[in-house]
Amino acid sequence: MKDGDFPWWLVAVCLLGLAGYGAVLADELQARVLMTLARGVQVTVFVTLVAFVLASVLGMGVALMSLSRLRLLRQLARFYTEILRGVPMLVLLLYVAFVMAPALVAGWNWVAGTLGLEPARTRDFPLIWRAIMALTLGYSAFVAEVFRAGFLSVDEGQIEAAQALGLSGWQRFRLVMLPQAIRTILPPLGNDFVAMVKDSSLVSVLGVLDVTQLGKVTAAGNFRYFETYNVVALVYLTMTVSLSLGLRRLERHLRDRPGGAE
Template identity: 75%
Template sequence: MGPERPGKGDFPWWLLAVAGIGLWLFWRVIADDLHAQILGTLLRGVQVTVFVTLVGFALAAGLGLIIALMSLSKSLILRQVARFYTEVVRGVPMLVLLLYVAFVLAPALVELRNWVLGAVGIEPIRTREFSLLWRAIIALMIGYSAFIAEVFRAGLLSVDPGQIEAANALGLSPWQKFRLVVFPQAIKTILPPLGNDFIAMIKDSSLVSVLGVLDVTQLGKVTAAGNFRYFETYNVVALIYLTMTIGLSLALRRLETRMRRTP
């Protein structure tokens, strides 16, 4: 006999364990003045983390969709450009990409901007005026767009070719065919991995701390360096990230279950 498959109705003991750890950390936060003080400090970084994640993911999803459509284009040039982009970007570690965008691409963009707009009399700007926050967002956008492009491409290819042939028979334009037929059916395949990428970006947003952006991680490092209470500080940092990621993960699982039930 082969190995038994886990039952669908297995009780989520892992979730109970995580909830127990979370409750213990939460109790420590509300029962201890030091933890409460640290939490109050780090909550300012939550706004930056959420902003970086939401804006970066929205831009990455838009760019990823464009790259996916290019990869499915009838044009050989567009397909090759899309493949070149995805392979190169996915081969670069996110931290390296973040540093490259911040200290190589951003100065180059500033020089290009000054050269183009300088011809019409607009005053140049300095590289330091290019916000580190937006450099980080652009880096996350570029890095995740390559992975999201593959998610979109796989989802669009999963649509039954018969549906596309029917849309062609009805005389729908390419945009109508995509909006009314292809994308509504592909979204059921696209949404679960897209949600996983969103959760991954929440975690990878902590990398922006290397640029000095005051997110949760950076504020945690600054706080720990000031009070030398590393255990308490990083307990709170971990609690904040766990709350965001596990909460979203459970919401996505619930959404996936509903989508499976929907015909």
């Protein structure tokens, strides 16, 4: 390894992280704040993982629609991505929580009344799932473009060769397109995952007890905003930097595999 390739930035980050956590644990107030925020980390991880998995599935479906031979499906996919990418995530979060969720409950109650089932109440729709729905819809539009670009990067000749060998559409997608496209898809998809971890802090506006909301509540109680938000920032940095390093290692592993990108 050349001297210029040595990750000095990572050494600096680790040293700063150790110094930061050392200062936090040495201070009684900040140590209590860290213990409080630990409960919010579970909520942040749950919201991010569920929303990202759902956004990936939905985004892949929209990407396949955008590559369909049917013009209607292509136009619907473009309409979906352009509309949702144009709405700020915070606005989308509020819209889903206070407009779409009550509308869904009203629609369910209409169906339930027709079928003689028990009606639901809007407050029975948990805020955490409204937040997950908003993040899913918002990020699925970006993920769809990532998948679309990845699928288009696969050489058309290989798909035609697979078709000539008698592979079905699903087999061509699973055995030819996806394995090759994943090397193109993974880096931007990983960036979207890290971005979702940070954007999950927006769910605090709904009162969901994630890291940010617990930090706000704690700061409002102890009036030590500097110390409290230092710990909040440290927790988020730990999650995002760790994820970035893990994703980079995964990318390198895929690149070094036989048949990987040069």
